[in-house]
Amino acid sequence: MMHPDTGDGNGGNDVELHRNRGVLPLALVCVAGGVMVLAVAGDGPVLRMLVALGIVAIGVKVLVGALRPFRCVLGPEGLEVRRPGLRGTYRWEQFAALALDDAGRLVGVPGAGLPPGLPVTARHPRDGRPAVELLDLTQVRESPDEVTAALARYAGDRFTDARTGPAGVDLDFTVGLRGYDVREVDRLVNRAREALAQGGPSERRAARAEIERARAAGLPVALRGYSTTQVEAALDALCAALTEEASTDREATA
Structure with a gap:
């Protein structure tokens, strides 16, 4: 929850946001686990030691980021x-x-x-x-x-x-290992939302065509990306909404 900032005489009207430190336990576990693997491995396989070093490095990076001034x-x-x-x-x-x-x-x-x-x-x-x-x-x-x-x-x-999407379209995607590239999906979704909110029939057709071309070419996959199932369902719904909006405009014009 937000809490009033009452520390500097600003009248108690300000609200201060607080850093989410939920990643700290995971970072500590990564560092400790990696160090233990290194200690046990000794002169063991090089690959195991490299993996352990990588885990430690990731844990330290997350730990430093979580402890930076905010x-x-x-x-x-x-x-x-x-x-x-x-x-x-x-x-x-x-x-x-x-x-x-x-x-x-x-x-x-x-x-x-x-x-x-x-x-x-x-x-x-x-x-x-x-x-x-x-x-x-x-x-x-x-x-x-x-x-x-x-x-x-x-x-x-x-x-x-700008988070609100078209009615019935869930744009709250889960991020996990190996999913659709976040930037590319955001770009397509924002393009569709802008066309639905402000564009005419030609803009909506263009937005739908852009989504269809991207899907036909294959959306890029990233190590950490959006759930492919959720994205596919959302893009289907967005394309349908863009088609319905364009049809409604044509009927109104007629």
């Missing part, structure tokens, strides 16, 4: 961010737009007055404008719905919750 506070005037790669306090009016995408990332499109030099590594999920990744909600304990409520209250019309 702070994110949302308030009526703006947000304060302290995380790897981004440190600063920004006013809401310094962003032309803010959005929460399907991957759980809060991104902000730079506006007038935003300090130069911020890493523009993301895009607005609705219109594709270059944006700054402000926060990854998968790294905080609070739920996306809680954060969305705070952003809607404080950022107002600048904020868009």
Whole structure:
């Protein structure tokens, strides 16, 4: 749950997000297990030692990431961010737009007055404008719905919750070993959602054709990706929705 930030006299209206440290036990187990394998292996097979070293390295990386300084506070005037790669306090009016995408990332499109030099590594999920990744909600304990409520209250019309998909289409994909590439699936889904929300019949036909071409060519598979079964079902539903929307437009025009 969110908790009021009452530490600096801001009137108790700010809300502070808290780092999700649920990966710590797994990281510790990886490090300890890898060290034990190394100790037992001794002069054993080289492959076993390499695997153990790899497990230790992964565990240490996750452990370091989980223990890095982190702070994110949302308030009526703006947000304060302290995380790897981004440190600063920004006013809401310094962003032309803010959005929460399907991957759980809060991104902000730079506006007038935003300090130069911020890493523009993301895009607005609705219109594709270059944006700054402000926060990854998968790294905080609070739920996306809680954060969305705070952003809607404080950022107002600048904020868009871009997670909502067409009625009846489940876009909440499970991430696991060997699934469809997250970036490619997000790109196709966002393309379809934008066409459904703002496009006309030609845009919807183009979005459906793009999905069909990607599927015919074979969606790329990644070591960690979206559930293939869930993605296939969602793409089927999106294609159907794009077809129905286009048909409805033609009937209305007739």
